[in-house]
Amino acid sequence: MSLINAPSPHTSRHTDTGAVMRQVVYATLPGLAVLVWQFGLGSLLNVLWAVLVALTCEALFLRARGKPVAFYLKDWSAVVTAVLLGLALPSTAPWWLTLIGVGFAIVVAKQLYGGLGMNPFNPAMIGYVLLLISFPVAMTQWVAPGDAPAPADSLALFLGQTPADAFTGATPLDTFRTWAGDAEALAGRDILAGRLAGPGWEAVNLAFLLGGLYLLARRIITWQIPVAFLAGLALPALIAHQVDAARFAGPLFHLFSGGAMLGAFFIATDPVSAATSRLGRFIYALLIGLLIWVIRTFGGYPDAVAFAVLLLNLAAPFIDYYTQPRAYGHRKANKGANP
Amino acid sequence: MAETDYRKITLDGLWNNNPATVQILGLCPLLAVTGTVVNALGLGLATLVVLMGSNGAVSLIRAYVTDAVRLPAFVMIIAALVTVIEMLMRAFTFELYEILGIFIPLIVTNCTVLGRADAFASKNPVLPSLLDGFMMGAGFLVILVILGGMRELIGQGTLFDNMQLLLGPVASDWRLEVFSDYPGFLFAVLPPGAFIGLGLIIAGKNVIDRRLKAARKAKQADQPTTSRRVRTTGKVS
Numbered sequence: 011m012s013l014i015n016a017p018s019p020h021t022s023r024h025t026d027t028g029a030v031m032r033q034v035v036y037a038t039l040p041g042l043a044v045l046v047w048q049f050g051l052g053s054l055l056n057v058l059w060a061v062l063v064a065l066t067c068e069a070l071f072l073r074a075r076g077k078p079v080a081f082y083l084k085d086w087s088a089v090v091t092a093v094l095l096g097l098a099l100p101s102t103a104p105w106w107l108t109l110i111g112v113g114f115a116i117v118v119a120k121q122l123y124g125g126l127g128m129n130p131f132n133p134a135m136i137g138y139v140l141l142l143i144s145f146p147v148a149m150t151q152w153v154a155p156g157d158a159p160a161p162a163d164s165l166a167l168f169l170g171q172t173p174a175d176a177f178t179g180a181t182p183l184d185t186f187r188t189w190a191g192d193a194e195a196l197a198g199r200d201i202l203a204g205r206l207a208g209p210g211w212e213a214v215n216l217a218f219l220l221g222g223l224y225l226l227a228r229r230i231i232t233w234q235i236p237v238a239f240l241a242g243l244a245l246p247a248l249i250a251h252q253v254d255a256a257r258f259a260g261p262l263f264h265l266f267s268g269g270a271m272l273g274a275f276f277i278a279t280d281p282v283s284a285a286t287s288r289l290g291r292f293i294y295a296l297l298i299g300l301l302i303w304v305i306r307t308f309g310g311y312p313d314a315v316a317f318a319v320l321l322l323n324l325a326a327p328f329i330d331y332y333t334q335p336r337a338y339g340h341r342k343a344n345k346g347a348n349p
Numbered sequence: 350m351a352e353t354d355y356r357k358i359t360l361d362g363l364w365n366n367n368p369a370t371v372q373i374l375g376l377c378p379l380l381a382v383t384g385t386v387v388n389a390l391g392l393g394l395a396t397l398v399v400l401m402g403s404n405g406a407v408s409l410i411r412a413y414v415t416d417a418v419r420l421p422a423f424v425m426i427i428a429a430l431v432t433v434i435e436m437l438m439r440a441f442t443f444e445l446y447e448i449l450g451i452f453i454p455l456i457v458t459n460c461t462v463l464g465r466a467d468a469f470a471s472k473n474p475v476l477p478s479l480l481d482g483f484m485m486g487a488g489f490l491v492i493l494v495i496l497g498g499m500r501e502l503i504g505q506g507t508l509f510d511n512m513q514l515l516l517g518p519v520a521s522d523w524r525l526e527v528f529s530d531y532p533g534f535l536f537a538v539l540p541p542g543a544f545i546g547l548g549l550i551i552a553g554k555n556v557i558d559r560r561l562k563a564a565r566k567a568k569q570a571d572q573p574t575t576s577r578r579v580r581t582t583g584k585v586s
């Protein structure tokens with residue numbers, strides 16, 4: 011899946027994997043800052059702890075597999091996996107939740123498949139889905155935006171204690187799922203609060219959009235995946251919203267809530283588990299976006315980035331098979347031959 | 350047939366040709382009912398009895414059944430035995446019967462049972478066939494119980510929960526609370542936990558096999574080699 015099958019000319023840029031991965035980590039910083047601002051210090055603790063766990067697991071398993079530990083740790087891929095998973099977890103997550111998720115992501119989803127470049131699935135999303143189906147309560151508790159717990163409370167939550175005050179509230183996606191179809195109830199709850207997608211969440215998504223645009227500008231990622239991802243999510247939302255506005259949320263709400271921007275720019279663009287050709291990437295991401303809309307609207311879970319990405323990871327080799335670009339001059343020669 | 354090697358039959362069933370870890374047969378019950386030790390043990394014992402019975406019966410009639418009709422005949426025998434087991438379980442371990450549900454009748458379709466009937470019992474005398482059935486069943490049972498134990502321990506934090514369903518009131522206080530105040534790890538109880546658990550067991554077996562092979566090789570290398578020349582041509586007169 012890591013074969014180069016883009017059409018020529020092939021020019022290479024002399025940057026190593028570590029440099030690319032570091033850029034991805036830098037690009038998540040605005041998103042992390044907004045998460046901390048809106049939901050408390052817990053997100054930062056999650057990310058730092060996740061990085062520590064990921065590096066430890068990676069080092070232990072590289073050693074067990076007889077690979078050079080320092081060489082592979084320097085590619086920063088474990089850090090990226092850990093940061094992405096840490097950002098996706100609720101800020102109230104206790105330490106053991108992160109430990110299990112990151113440990114599983116690195117050990118089972120990455121190292122057991124053969125390390126970086128060999129994993130068919132996005133490791134961070136495997137960890138996320140494992141946690142989501144094992145601990146649904148802990149994984150869907152989000153702090154009400156703007157009501158961020160104090161640093162001491164964040165620390166207590168991280169250590170697994172429950173502080174006196176309860177902070178959690180339903181996310182806009184949750185609320186919409188619960189009350190979809192009931193125009194009065196929705197109006198009463200005022201989930202949008204006159205904004206794009208409710209306070210807090212739209213700021214987080216805008217921050218990830220900013221980070222994503224930085225990655226595009228640095229040419230770490232190409233435009234096909236984010237654009238197709240967001241189009242796949244927004245188009246069905248737009249059509250359905252025109253048909254029945256009370257039952258189906260509008261495109262802007264979908265684009266700026268939950269993990270949409272994080273998914274579009276940081277998770278679906280993982281070069282290892284995504285499709286590789288340009289057309290393939292477009293189709294791959296379009297289907298991810300569509301699937302997210304379908305699961306958000308008709309499925310049992312409020313958000314669906316992880317499920318959609320994993321399902322399309324599974325389909326990526328198949329998409330690649332049918333979207334192989336022709337080498338120059340081969341179109342005529344292959345006419346009549348086996349397709 | 351040459352002299353039957355009972356030791357080989359035993360080792361094949363339990364280790365070298367284990368139905369679960371080497372032949373990878375009977376995955377459907379293996380993955381579906383191993384949520385707890387008691388479920389695994391119940392289904393494992395039922396499969397073991399069916400395997401022994403079908404191997405014995407098939408071996409007895411092996412001279413009279415033609416090749417063309419052998420598979421239908423074997424399946425009839427297996428189905429009859431499974432029906433008997435199902436009725437026995439309904440009579441004596443009703444709650445466990447309710448829990449295992451469809452997976453008891455589905456023993457008929459367990460490839461291990463038909464596979465051993467066709468591959469072994471239809472070509473061997475009764476006694477080796479019975480032993481083969483027992484050992485294959487035991488090998489399957491052991492893997493089921495290990496996987497059930499792993500999943501129960503990780504999924505619920507207990508071991509031997511509800512054993513009284515199978516073994517009667519004697520076992521009612523066998524429940525071991527390994528971790529107190531355990532939040533539960535749903536993933537291990539769900540099907541993916543079974544797949545990953547079985548994968549780890551197979552990997553563990555392969556590691557042990559490789560170690561054994563390496564040890565055997567080292568032992569052979571230690572022995573003084575006398576002459577390594579081997580005659581490759583015909584007899585020299």
